[in-house]
Amino acid sequence: MAARRPAGTRTRCGDTDTGGTGAVTPPLRAPCDTPVPTQGTSQWVTLDFPRPVKVSQLHIQFQGGFSSRLCTLEGCRTGEELVKISELYPQDSHAMQRFQVEETVLDKLKITFGSSTDFFGRVVIYHLGVLGERL
Template identity: 65%
Template sequence: MAASSVICPEMVSRVSSVLNREAKQFGKKHMFDGNEETCWNSDQGSIQWLTLEFPHTVKVSQVQIQFQGGFASQKCVLLGCSRGEELSQIAEVYPEDTNSLQSFFLTETLLDKLKITFEDSTDFFGRIIIYHLDVLGEKL
């Protein structure tokens, strides 16, 4: 079966921060809305992160991220776990500081929760801006 998006309305997402706490304008929902004019914009800080909790176990094979150039992460650590377990590292990826959609292929991993930490921001203040985030794989 071909990989497809495992992002769904029942998924619970959390982020480390939102610029000036203006969730309506810069909130996490904008990473998933398909609108190229909207984005999640973190507040400043050294390491930003996001978590995705899926309603069903998923087999993840790829993560796609579109940063705003100048506000990208130079290193992303992906952690995952099954329900009731502790997060453990599943991959490190090294995005480019670009506006392009970037795809990161993973060893297929079964999980219920995914956490991505954004380390080494290209922004002096540690802000991260993401226009699009998708997780590809299979819903089990």
């Protein structure tokens, strides 16, 4: 599952202040050159995988000045409620950042970006990679 979105994976992003409305993002291996669609206190990205995966790492590259100081990862199997997996604390940097996460089997992964470094709460992601294995 490294740096490539499996066929059938659905990706959604949005703003928690507006009930999560948003546009479909490009494939995970392509640069994401548009910001999460709206601004506010927290934005999120949800990945729905076509079959179970075991997630072990998250790679993320922000635009410097438009980073998130806190990323909360939640996941679940189909038909279950989201459960918190991990909290990550990225730096306000344009560099690729890599995080080990507790290996978790899931069908859905939600990443919430809180505490933006931008005054208006905007978050800009250039690369988002979820690594692990397909089951």
